[in-house]
Amino acid sequence: MIRFLAAAALVALVAPAAAQRLAADVDCKPTNHDLVYDCRIALREAKSGTPVSGADVSVGADMPSMPMAHNVKPVKAKPGAAPGEYEARIELEMFGEWALRLDVRGPVRDVIVKKLGFREAR
Amino acid sequence: MLADLAQNTLDGLMLGSAYALLALGFTLIFGVLRRANLAYGPAIMLGAYCATWVNLSFRPGLFVLALVTIAGATLAGAYVERLCFAPHGRRTLSRDAAAIASMVGSFALWMQLEELATLWLPKHLYGFPPLYDGPQFAVGPLLVRVEYVAILVCAAAASYGLHCLLRRTRFGLAVRAVVDEPEAASLAGIDVPRVFLLVFALASALGGLAGYLIVAAHEQVTPMLGMWSTLKGMIAMMLGGLGSLPGAVIGGLALGLIESYSQSLFGPQYRDLIAYLVLFALLAARPAGLWAILARKPARAA
Amino acid sequence: MDEYALGVLINMGLFSFLALSAYLLLIAGEMSFGQQAFFGVGAYAAGIGTAMWGLPLPVAALGAMVLGATAAWLVGLPTLRLRGLYFAMATLAAAEMFRIAFELVRWQRDVDGEPVGPDGTQGFRGIRWVLEQGIEQAGYAAIVFALLAIVLAALFVAERSRLGATIRMVGEDAELAAVLGVNVQRVKLGVAAVAGALAALGGALYAHHNTYIEPRNFDIMLGVHSLAYGLIGGLGTALGPLAGVAIDIGLLESTRAFQGYRMIVFGGLVAALLIVRPRGLLDETVVNRIAGRLRHRRAR
Numbered sequence: 030m031i032r033f034l035a036a037a038a039l040v041a042l043v044a045p046a047a048a049q050r051l052a053a054d055v056d057c058k059p060t061n062h063d064l065v066y067d068c069r070i071a072l073r074e075a076k077s078g079t080p081v082s083g084a085d086v087s088v089g090a091d092m093p094s095m096p097m098a099h100n101v102k103p104v105k106a107k108p109g110a111a112p113g114e115y116e117a118r119i120e121l122e123m124f125g126e127w128a129l130r131l132d133v134r135g136p137v138r139d140v141i142v143k144k145l146g147f148r149e150a151r
Numbered sequence: 152m153l154a155d156l157a158q159n160t161l162d163g164l165m166l167g168s169a170y171a172l173l174a175l176g177f178t179l180i181f182g183v184l185r186r187a188n189l190a191y192g193p194a195i196m197l198g199a200y201c202a203t204w205v206n207l208s209f210r211p212g213l214f215v216l217a218l219v220t221i222a223g224a225t226l227a228g229a230y231v232e233r234l235c236f237a238p239h240g241r242r243t244l245s246r247d248a249a250a251i252a253s254m255v256g257s258f259a260l261w262m263q264l265e266e267l268a269t270l271w272l273p274k275h276l277y278g279f280p281p282l283y284d285g286p287q288f289a290v291g292p293l294l295v296r297v298e299y300v301a302i303l304v305c306a307a308a309a310s311y312g313l314h315c316l317l318r319r320t321r322f323g324l325a326v327r328a329v330v331d332e333p334e335a336a337s338l339a340g341i342d343v344p345r346v347f348l349l350v351f352a353l354a355s356a357l358g359g360l361a362g363y364l365i366v367a368a369h370e371q372v373t374p375m376l377g378m379w380s381t382l383k384g385m386i387a388m389m390l391g392g393l394g395s396l397p398g399a400v401i402g403g404l405a406l407g408l409i410e411s412y413s414q415s416l417f418g419p420q421y422r423d424l425i426a427y428l429v430l431f432a433l434l435a436a437r438p439a440g441l442w443a444i445l446a447r448k449p450a451r452a453a
Numbered sequence: 454m455d456e457y458a459l460g461v462l463i464n465m466g467l468f469s470f471l472a473l474s475a476y477l478l479l480i481a482g483e484m485s486f487g488q489q490a491f492f493g494v495g496a497y498a499a500g501i502g503t504a505m506w507g508l509p510l511p512v513a514a515l516g517a518m519v520l521g522a523t524a525a526w527l528v529g530l531p532t533l534r535l536r537g538l539y540f541a542m543a544t545l546a547a548a549e550m551f552r553i554a555f556e557l558v559r560w561q562r563d564v565d566g567e568p569v570g571p572d573g574t575q576g577f578r579g580i581r582w583v584l585e586q587g588i589e590q591a592g593y594a595a596i597v598f599a600l601l602a603i604v605l606a607a608l609f610v611a612e613r614s615r616l617g618a619t620i621r622m623v624g625e626d627a628e629l630a631a632v633l634g635v636n637v638q639r640v641k642l643g644v645a646a647v648a649g650a651l652a653a654l655g656g657a658l659y660a661h662h663n664t665y666i667e668p669r670n671f672d673i674m675l676g677v678h679s680l681a682y683g684l685i686g687g688l689g690t691a692l693g694p695l696a697g698v699a700i701d702i703g704l705l706e707s708t709r710a711f712q713g714y715r716m717i718v719f720g721g722l723v724a725a726l727l728i729v730r731p732r733g734l735l736d737e738t739v740v741n742r743i744a745g746r747l748r749h750r751r752a753r
Contacts, residue, residue, distance in 0.1 A: 050565070050581075063273075075567065087456070093576075093669040095678070096464075096659075103457055122713060124275045128665065132456075138584055142665035144576075149274045187538055189677070238728040247537075251484070252731035255684045256724045258677055263720025270713065378673065389542045424553040427546040434543040435531035 050075040051139040053131055057119070057147070064122070066147065070106060070115045070131065080113020087132040088117040092125060093144070103132065124149050154292040159411045165299030167407020168306035169368070170387045172361035174399035175309060177384035179354040182394035183330055184347055186250040190231045190257040192381030193264035194355050195362035196374070198224030200268045202363065203277045203372050213280065213367070220366075221359035228355025231260050232348055240344070265377050275373065282367035298368040305364060309357060310400050317396075326350060358384075386430055392440025401442050458706075459590040463662055465702045466597040470655025471675070472682035472694035473604065477648040479683050481641050482624035483533065486676045487544030488652045490528075490551035491521040493671035495653025496660035497555065497571060503582035503661070504569050505562045510582050510661060517657040518650040524551075525649020526642060533641045548676055555668035576667030583661045597658055604651065608691040620644060685723055687733030689740030696734055 052075040057068040068088065072081045089103035101122060106115035121127060124147050131141040173195075180188045201223035202216045235256030239249040282298040289295065317323035328336040329346050337343045362380065366372045383406065388394075391402025406426060413425040437444055474488045495517040502513025532543040561570035571577040583593060611617045620640060623630045627637050660666045682697030704722075705715050730736065 050567070089457075089460075093667050094672055095674040096663075096670050123269055123273055128667075130663075130665075138587070140581070140584060140664045142578055142663070181538075234724045235727070239731055244731055248732060250537075251684060252727050255681055256727045258681050259720040259723035259727070261720075262716040263724075266714070266716035266720070270717075382673070385542060386546075389539070393538065420553070420557060424550055427549045427553070431532075431543055431546040431550065434535060434539055434546070438535055438539045 049137040049139060051081060051133060051137060051141060053141045053143065055129060055131070055143045055145065057129075057145060060118070063149075064124070064147075065118065065120050068106075068117050068119060068129070069109060070117065071111075072113050072115065072131075072133065074137075080111070081133075081137060082108070082112040084115075084136060085134040086115050086117070087134075088119055089130040089132065090119060090121060090127045091130065093128055103130075121147060155415065158293050159415045160408065161293055161295065162299075163408035163411030164404060165296065165303055165407070166411060167404035168299070168303040169361060169365050169403075170383050170406045171400045171403025172302070172306045172309060172364065173358065173380055173384040174387035174391065174403040175306075175313065175396065176354040176356075176358035176361065177381070178388045178391075178394060178396055178399035179313075179350060179357065181388065182396065183326060183350045184236060184253075185246065185394070186236060186253045187385070188231065188236075188257045188351075188354075189254060189381060190235070190260040190264055191228075191355075191358055191384060192379065193261045193268070193377035194227035194231060195220075195224045195358040195380050196377035197227040197264050197268050198222070198359040199279075199362045199366050199372050199376060200272055202366075203272060203279060206280060207277075210280075213282065216280065216367075217360070217363045220363035221356050224359025224362060225352050225356045227264060228358070229348065229352055231257060231264075232351040235260060236347065236351065237344060261377070261381075265374065268377070269374050277372045279366045279370050279372050281370045282364065296368075298364075302364045302368060305360065306400070306403075309360065310396070313357075313396060322346075322349070386426065390430060390433060390441055392442035393438075395440070395442050398440050398442035401445065402440065405441055456590050459594050461702065461706050463590070463594050463597055465698055466594070466601050467655050467659045467662065468679065468682070468698050468702065469601055469695050470604070470658070471652055471679040472686075472698050473608070473691060474648040474652035474655070475676075475680045476683040476688065476691065476694040477644050477651070479680075479688055480624045481620050481644040482536070482627060483641065483645075484537065484541045484680060485544040485648075486541045486673065486680060487528070487546075487548030488648065488679055489671045489673075489676035490544075490548035491525050491649040491652035492656035492659070492675070493551060493555060493666075493668070494524050494649075495521045495656030496666045496671070497577065497656075498653070499657030500577050500580040500660045500666060501560075501570065504577075504580045505564065510586075510657075513582075514654060514657040517653045521653020521656070522646040522650040525652075526646045529642050529645035533638060533645060545673065545676070548671075549673065552668050552671050555671065574668060576665060577660075578665045580660050580664045580666070584664070593662060597662075600654065600658070604654075605691055612691070681723075683733070685726065685733055687730075687735030687737075687739065689733075689735045689737040693733060693735040 052073055054071040055068055057066040060067055070086065072084060072086065073079060074081060086106040087103040088106055090101040101120065104117050104119060106117035108114070109116045126144060126146045129143045129145060131143065133139045133141070177188070177191050180186070180191070198220040202220040205211060205219050206216060236253045239252045244252065282301055285297070287294060287296055317326060325336070325341045325346050328339065328341060329343055333343055358380065362376065366376065387402035387406045388399050389402065390405050391400065392398030409426050409429055410422050414422040417425065433440070471488055471492050474491065475485055478485045498517040498520045499510070499513040502508040502516055503510055528544065528547045532540055535543055555571070556574045558571050559573045561568040561572060569579050619630070619635055623635060623637050623640050631637050678701070682701065683694040685700065686695065686697030687693035701719060704719055726734070
């Protein structure tokens with residue numbers, strides 16, 4: 030048991046990237062399919078504002094009410110046109126307010142949560 | 152100042168009559184079957200969604216929509232009864248264990264019915280034809296909303312109707328017998344499971360009526376209707392007195408008044424907080440409810 | 454194991470704390486719709502500890518557990534003499550009051566030039582202790598499950614002891630227990646406090662896994678679910694509520710074919726299951742039978 034914990038601690042310590050405060054702007058546009066959205070993410074360092082390129086960004090989503098109640102598999106974002114921009118297509122389960130979770134790995138490690146309301150097209 | 156108080160009282164009573172209607176249905180099930188039905192609100196929501204769909208496709212009149220809501224809620228309620236309440240009879244389980252099994256089953260169907268409804272009509276908000284489309288009228292300085300007067304009238308009629316049903320018909324006699332002594336009633340030849348099913352259907356129909364009136368008064372239907380209805384029904388029932396029909400009405404009206412006063416005094420954020428605080432305090436001090444306090448019954452915690 | 458699967462496992466672990474919290478009160482004879490309040494208290498307390506005051510997570514989590522136990526004790530004091538739906542509604546009312554309190558509290562501190570702290574309905578973001586320590590999903594999963602294992606071990610030991618028997622006796626027949634000299638109120642309050650601490654621990658771990666919490670996370674749905682897990686999985690053993698969690702979240706993940714219909718399947722399955730096993734999967738009779746068979750085999 031102790032050996033297992035020690036191994037886990039070692040694994041935890043061998044972290045690939047240093048955590049750094051990032052900020053992001055997320056803009057999601059509806060597509061032709063219901064509940065499928067194309068999101069554009071602008072990632073930058075929180076303090077300096079420099080865009081962060083070449084990061085490994087995963088976009089997941091969950092609803093604030095009853096966490097883990099939905100089955101939205103995270104998608105890897107592809108790099109976009111400008112530096113620090115990424116694009117991802119997400120598929121939600123229902124309309125309403127969702128908390129998008131941007132899991133950023135390499136070169137910097139951070140998790141950004143952005144709440145967005147997804148309303149049906151009128 | 153006095154006009155404000157009067158307006159708040161009036162608004163509270165109107166709001167409360169909607170809660171009273173919801174509470175009547177919930178209390179009927181709890182009072183007769185002695186079990187909580189957590190799928191009560193979702194069954195109502197399904198009825199309201201049926202009416203919404205009918206409205207989107209055919210645009211019929213109010214009466215048809217009301218009937219569709221009631222029918223939908225009743226059918227959903229019967230489904231819940233068959234799957235979660237009827238199978239857990241008193242023969243193999245103790246009364247408490249049966250009640251818990253039914254409640255958990257109704258929780259499962261709550262989830263199921265809600266998902267069914269939102270899969271069917273996935274939008275976050277649907278418009279609903281209004282109950283009353285004309286001008287509101289004023290009685291002196293007081294504004295009276297016609298649709299809420301309609302709810303008040305319906306709640307009063309439903310209460311009176313239930314009272315007559317229970318006190319003046321054979322069916323009502325059977326129901327009261329089952330409430331008092333289920334084993335004896337069964338031995339006397341009353342078909343207890345059938346009584347349960349009919350009571351459940353009646354309660355769901357009442358819920359459906361409440362649901363229709365509420366969505367028509369608000370002119371909208373949202374997926375929140377399910378849990379909201381169950382919650383308000385349960386709170387009103389507990390405020391008034393567990394399992395008592397006069398208590399349900401009193402509890403509903405009281406809840407409406409509490410919400411109305413709290414909102415006007417402290418703002419909408421505190422409205423629910425104060426309602427819950429009152430409920431908590433009441434349960435801690437006098438769990439038998441307001442009706443018992445008014446009728447001076449002894450306190451009973453279980 | 455990919456990151457997503459790890460995330461699912463971690464969530465199962467976190468909800469197990471909540472489910473065990475409700476389970477403890479259930480075997481003491483009380484049905485609580487409100488354990489999510491202490492989950493929330495733990496989440497906010499630990500978040501404030503690490504993000505606003507720079508405490509390490511173990512210290513913040515311990516503080517969160519103490520707060521959770523205290524809050525549960527305070528809620529239980531006026532209500533634990535109630536039974537059945539009365540107690541359930543009282544806990545529901547209390548939990549909703551906590552949630553609304555979370556919506557009203559706005560307390561932020563400047564950390565590194567940015568405001569950090571609970572911001573009412575906007576939630577509490579930036580709980581980044583786990584990220585700053587460089588702990589990855591796998592490491593965090595190990596921490597969560599190690600703690601869960603410790604809790605389970607403690608529960609198993611307690612079940613076999615006199616304390617466990619006393620608690621179950623209070624749950625089965627409080628009057629009989631009282632006649633036999635058990636201070637029912639004190640036992641129930643103790644159980645409530647431990648349950649509160651357990652839920653708070655889960656909440657603390659949840660806050661640090663998500664890095665963002667908001668009042669809506671701790672609503673009635675969460676509470677009713679955690680109660681249901683124990684009632685579906687069975688109250689015979691602490692593994693019962695874990696079975697409930699596994700069925701719910703496991704079903705969600707394994708049946709990708711049912712995507713979007715998960716609740717319809719889950720709801721129907723549970724209702725059907727209850728017809729066959731009204732006391733849950735691993736109820737007392739089943740557990741006793743299994744224990745008996747194990748004992749018989751060992752005696753051979």
